[in-house]
Amino acid sequence: MTAAPYVPEPLPPDGIDWEAHIPQIASANRALARYDGILQAIPNPELLLSPLLTQEAVLSSRIEGTQASLEDVLRFEANPKERINDAALADIQEIINYREALHAAVDALRTRRLDTALICDLHRILLTDSRGMDREPGCIRNIQNFIGRDAYVEHAIFVPPAPEMVPGALEDWEAYLHREEKDVLVQLSVLKAQFELIHPFCDGNGRIGRMLVPLIMYEKGLIRSPMFYISAYLERHRPVYYERLLAVSRERDWNGWIAFFLRAIEEQAEENGKKAKAILDLYDEMKRTVPEVTRSQYAVAAIDAVFRTPIFSSSEFYDLSAIPKESGAKILRDLEESDIIQLVQKGRGRKASIYIFPRLVVITEGDRL
Template sequence: MSVHPYEPETLPLDRIDWVSHIPSIGEANRKIARYDGILRSVVNPRVLLAPIMTQEAVVSSRIEGTQASLEDVLHYEADPKEEISQTKRDDIQEILNYRKAMMTAVGLMGERPLCINTIRELHRTLLFSVRGQDKEPGEIRRIQNYIAPYGRSIEEATFVPPAPPMVWDALTNWENYLHSKEKDALVQVAILKAQFELIHPFRDGNGRIGRMLVPLTLFSKGVISTPMFYISAYLERHREVYYARLRAVSEDGDWDGWIAFFLRAICEQADENGRRALDIISLYNEMKQVVPEITHSQYSIQAIDAIFSHTIFSTSLFIRDSGIQRESGAKILRELEENDVIQLLQRGKGSKPNIYAFSRLIAITEGNRL
């Protein structure tokens, strides 16, 4: 295989077969508009959909090799002092960094448009104190990198990104295209995601940043009203095709094949994300009826919001999130456990608090229907 570095095409592309994509473009736009309608109906999406954001961080990181599950992450947040292996702790920290980077992006985009400098800040957050921290977080690479099986040389690479002198020009062109108008925004997002990953501007973490860019660019283009559209589950299920479509762009210039794949991903994930959001809304509305009947407490809504924010939690985490005084909070937890709204995972001993789970919400987050 040739080790000649990839030379990115200049955007916008002038040879997309737009006519062939018209049916998929129409379907994808309809489905994502329906999904955004669901998002707009959520009173507090950052509370209700917080578990889905964590699941996206889990799945996107798993594509890169982490092994920690959603339950591992949630249990760690509830009890950070629990004894676990260093490998699992490192995996969990990568996932938490991913989620923090997404939240950082949302804050930054309230102050300025999405741009390369914002992405560099996300990259610093992503690699803080985890695997890759020695690979210049936030810095555009100045060395030649490549993708190959572990321990293999560049001569055995499956992909060699652009040479360092080309990277900044390619990124500038990418950013200019990001801020331009295209015939269809979803096709533009498809091109932006693939081009970013092919430029491979960082020494590590390019795939995860590329997947973060999907909801961020959809939001920046006004396609969705809040940057909560998660695509990693589809990409993980179709990992071989995902990488094959990217390789076909770099090796054969087959942008149409990539665009068709991406639009299908948008369609399927819009349906899946929408179903989960509706299930969460339905569960939340159910809890608004059930919890006050069980607890007869003026703090019922605060309690509900707390268990939706952290679906595995300690007594102290619940008290912190809800703002309820400890005695009242402990009474509410006792009543919710007795009525099987929440489940006791681990009884506290000494200074260690009880650990609870809101199992029905975890099931929805992982894709299991009620």
């Protein structure tokens, strides 16, 4: 027997037990405020936290089944001509698209507010030249979709709203997005769940839903930079994540979902804060060490380049840092001899050498270590 399509209730949902959530609301907001304090102390968060953004793209895509790691993506970008199999290339393209969509969102939010039209723009970027490119990128679906273990709707675990209900459900979702609420994190948890349950696209709904978390935090003024990475927690707790969402659709158990999501915010804020602080400490250490090691006027440019992408080719390093090739080659030799960077692949002929800045990769991938 086929499950009936989910019928989204108007937002905010009835039955939120505000009193029961007060302790978790308080601790999640405190953790987020501490994280935002660390963000504000970072002189150039877009540059220094760039590897964390790529890792968020890796983990959000992994929830959907990709296998590529942060190292796979950075190695590919350092040497895009290297031969890899089609499945690995498809994984990497999805991750790069996710990161590009987040960059586009941050740029767009400087001049416009978050709405369904902007979300459609992000979806178009997400599916460009990837496995979902034939699934109507940027278009709200006009067919019935479902989530299941096979291609038969009769076996579906979850059936989203019928296509004729989707535009109205999204209008209600957007109206709630722009309303005032007693607590923004509870509002965010409701918006996140409802978006994924509406499942407005033919593909990519989970990734867009996770991308919305930092964007809504930023738009609502909870964080000064739209850099909050939720996917590590959701990947670690994937069965519970799906169970809590299904409980909303089947039993209207919003309180179970809200409690789960507030815990996710709190724990991930702590983890993100530790990583951001570790990156900032490493950056400060390199600002002392690299000038001593290289004795170069280009030391700061070199540091910024290796923090932007901790696996890189020599030619990429010259481009990112704008350091003349001769000076850049000497700096790379000095950094390698001092064990700050390591040679991954020696260049031959016109092929550039590939290097890694291992301490930054270790911090970024901390959840896997």
